[in-house]
Amino acid sequence: MAASxxxxxxxxxxxxxxxxxxxxxxxxxxxxxxxTNSFTQLKQAQAKFxxxxxxxxxxxxxxxxxxxxxxxxxxxxxxxxxxDPENVIVDVGTGYYVxxxxxxxxxxxxxxxxxxxxxxxxxxxTIQKKQDNLNYLLSxxxxxxxxxxxxx
Amino acid sequence: xxxxxxxxxxxxPRGIPRAPFIENVxxxxxxxxVEVEPTLKQxxxxxxxxxxMDANLTQRRQGLEEKIPxxxxxxTMVEYLQERRQGKSKANPFEDQGDDLEDxxxxxxxxxxxxxxxxxxxxxxxxxxxxxxxxxxxVFLWLGANVMLSYSLPAAITLLRSKLALAxxxxxxxxxxxxxxxxxxxxxxxxxxxxxxxxxxxRRERRERGEAQGSGSSTKEIEGT
Numbered sequence: 263m264a265a266s267x268x269x270x271x272x273x274x275x276x277x278x279x280x281x282x283x284x285x286x287x288x289x290x291x292x293x294x295x296x297x298t299n300s301f302t303q304l305k306q307a308q309a310k311f312x313x314x315x316x317x318x319x320x321x322x323x324x325x326x327x328x329x330x331x332x333x334x335x336x337x338x339x340x341x342x343x344x345x346d347p348e349n350v351i352v353d354v355g356t357g358y359y360v361x362x363x364x365x366x367x368x369x370x371x372x373x374x375x376x377x378x379x380x381x382x383x384x385x386x387x388t389i390q391k392k393q394d395n396l397n398y399l400l401s402x403x404x405x406x407x408x409x410x411x412x413x414x
Numbered sequence: 415x416x417x418x419x420x421x422x423x424x425x426x427p428r429g430i431p432r433a434p435f436i437e438n439v440x441x442x443x444x445x446x447x448v449e450v451e452p453t454l455k456q457x458x459x460x461x462x463x464x465x466x467m468d469a470n471l472t473q474r475r476q477g478l479e480e481k482i483p484x485x486x487x488x489x490t491m492v493e494y495l496q497e498r499r500q501g502k503s504k505a506n507p508f509e510d511q512g513d514d515l516e517d518x519x520x521x522x523x524x525x526x527x528x529x530x531x532x533x534x535x536x537x538x539x540x541x542x543x544x545x546x547x548x549x550x551x552x553v554f555l556w557l558g559a560n561v562m563l564s565y566s567l568p569a570a571i572t573l574l575r576s577k578l579a580l581a582x583x584x585x586x587x588x589x590x591x592x593x594x595x596x597x598x599x600x601x602x603x604x605x606x607x608x609x610x611x612x613x614x615x616x617r618r619e620r621r622e623r624g625e626a627q628g629s630g631s632s633t634k635e636i637e638g639t
Binding site: 310311313314317318320321329330331332333334335336337338339340341342343344345346347349350351352353354359367 | 484485487488491492495532533534535536537538539540541542543544545546547548550552553554555556557558562
């Protein structure tokens with residue numbers, strides 16, 4: 263028999279019987295999929311902020327007065343000139359838009375990217391732990407099944 | 415044997431066949447001793463087709479419902495640009511409701527032939543920048559599938575209007591078709607139920623007749639001996 267209670271639970275996993283074990287397994291799998299979803303979403307958000315950083319880089323001083331196609335709606339573009347390459351307007355959430363100059367905007371986005379990165383790392387650790395728990399549980403289930411089939 | 419196709423020639427304007435309501439199950443099947451299996455299978459096939467069409471139409475309708483507000487916005491914008499080009503009139507500041515796409519501030523000069531329009535445009539989801547719109551007769555329309563064409567202002571307005579009309583009529587027909595389909599699905603399901611019930615009744619009658627005959631013949635045998 264495997265060693266009991268390597269999990270943060272009071273009951274030894276090895277003492278649970280099969281239906282309960284499959285319940286626990288299902289619960290773990292749900293949590294795992296939820297966490298993985300969150301991880302994917304965070305990654306997407308991070309990619310978006312990174313692209314914002316690139317975009318800010320495009321509004322360089324040398325582009326002032328250059329003709330650009332200005333999007334007015336999703337499918338309408340009008341030729342225009344970049345009038346203000348020093349400032350950009352950043353959506354800082356909850357309906358607030360702040361006009362920052364380029365370096366401030368860059369810093370803002372980089373902070374966001376870093377914040378997400380730390381969250382991602384923590385999330386990654388949690389996912390790993392859950393995965394390990396799940397694997398351990400699966401091996402217990404296996405051994406129980408075997409013991410059962412041998413007994414019958 | 416039941417007829418080849420259960421559909422009559424009736425179709426709705428878009429070619430969806432109408433499901434016939436079967437008044438007399440026996441007459442439709444063609445006799446009291448006919449197997450119902452093929453008929454039931456036909457009904458199930460028809461139902462599957464209807465459901466598939468339903469799914470398609472629902473998808474199309476959702477796509478259209480998304481596109482239509484977008485086309486409306488684009489049309490309004492182009493009409494506004496046209497107005498500015500034409501009029502030296504004082505146009506009111508234009509405000510975009512709902513989506514936080516952009517804010518437009520109008521920079522009006524006294525008797526300007528050049529009235530640059532300052533606008534904030536979207537670079538990214540959370541990033542906007544300022545630009546000045548040139549005076550131009552041409553707008554660029556994104557038609558999708560990596561295609562963008564330039565149009566003169568009046569041509570753009572015509573195009574957008576026709577797109578909007580097409581989308582709206584398409585939406586209307588989709589909604590009509592969806593309602594029609596729902597009716598036909600109900601009719602088919604009722605048909606299936608009726609044929610099935612008729613079959614159950616027939617089986618029961620057969621069994622009862624069989625038992626009556628069986629008891630009848632056994633009585634004869636007793637009498638015979």
